Amino acid sequence: MTQPDRLPSQIRPPASGAVALVTGGNSGIGFEIARQLADQGVTVWLGARDFATGQRAAEELGSAVRPVQLDVTDPSSVAAAAERIGELGILVNNAGVNPGGEDITGTQLGQLRTAYETNVFGLIAVTQGFLPALSRSAHPRIVNVSSGTGSLTWASGPNPQFDWERVHGGGLAYRSSKTAANAVTLFTAQALGEHFKVNALAPGLRRTNLVPGMSAGGDPAEAATGAVRLALLPDDGPTGALWSWDGTRVPW
Template sequence: MDHSIALVTGANKGIGKEMARQIAEAGLTVYVGSRDAARGQVAAEEIGGDARPLVLDVTAAASIAAAARQIGTLDILVNNAGVSDDPQTPDQEDVDTFRRVYETNVFGVVAVTNAFLPALRRSAHPRIVNVSSGTGSLTWATGPEFPHSGAHAAYRSSKAALNALTVFYAHALAGDGVKVNALAPGLRRTELNATAAASGGDPAEAAAGAVRLALLPDDAPSGGFFSWDGTPVPW
């Protein structure tokens, strides 16, 4: 593969940082997206290789536009930045909670993807990876083998929306050769929520799954939803 430049949003910590690290270790240039310039700089230095900090707030149009102006060509976009909500059911969460979560997890992905499409279209092998969640699978949510309490309504529904966007972008960009896929990383030790911080698995394991999707060959699938180990996840 002739990939050379990647961007990972929300990459100054957690799974995003590990994704950036593994991409850099593969010999690529990787932009470490971070809302905070200082934290992004520290993360890039810790990652090493050709890791470069990039100030990027996926909820701010001016920040997205400024970041896009800095990158002329982009081969890989990993939409990793995400936020969660408190473990409440829809009747307990107010509309502002849904707006806050969707602003990052859904609208931020649309804004960033659209802003960087001109750069991606200049790539010979463009790839987009959307970091979703198994909790966004409607098949799993309605199946008896995966019982859910109805908690985290804003987060889970935002990931279901992200899955739908993955399919739409895959079809819309097929003519440009862009491979667009979603990843279910599994519960990982991150700051996403208290459960993840206390009992999640190794972020590096999930990051490896994202890197595999980022480096797909040209005959690989597009518009799919995959677990961290490569297993297809039902919509």
């Protein structure tokens, strides 16, 4: 797949009745993605592991946003959500965890399993669970919220966006799970063909709950804008790539 260096500037206005699902939508980037998609006229299902938490978030965002209980690590929860939602045109796999850990010398296997269970296996389970509905859509879109820290190209060479001297080899569980998520994005795009638009987003460092106590980072709403661009790509837009929140392509 030959990819442009930047995303197209235009978006495809959502059709009447367009429906999206945002996993992990009760806070952070997912919450802002839900807000911005609703502002575009999309009906948004806000997925949250705890229904009450999701319900409060949906009520804050208005009538276009509906809560649904969805634990991406629980197959029965995924199946129930797919049955509840029915038709779907946009899937945003935003749910993610960072279980901590250091480099190979200080990371526990349990931390790796936790990261992969949500960031990789959960992403795959939700995508598979909603493929029948997405396949019925005229403009199916899948956006996987990943991380630039999972880019092997960036990790193996100097890059001005990251202090690699500080994190060199670190964050094994989280970063490798995002590398795997990037691979899943590419292989999914190849399998589903050009009718689907399947892309990953590198949102940049944001103020979210992903890292407890983190006060540094940019506004989650800025990253969400990048996800919405991918969710509303025109039909001739790219598929099978990793994109920065600002619309520039990130190397695998």
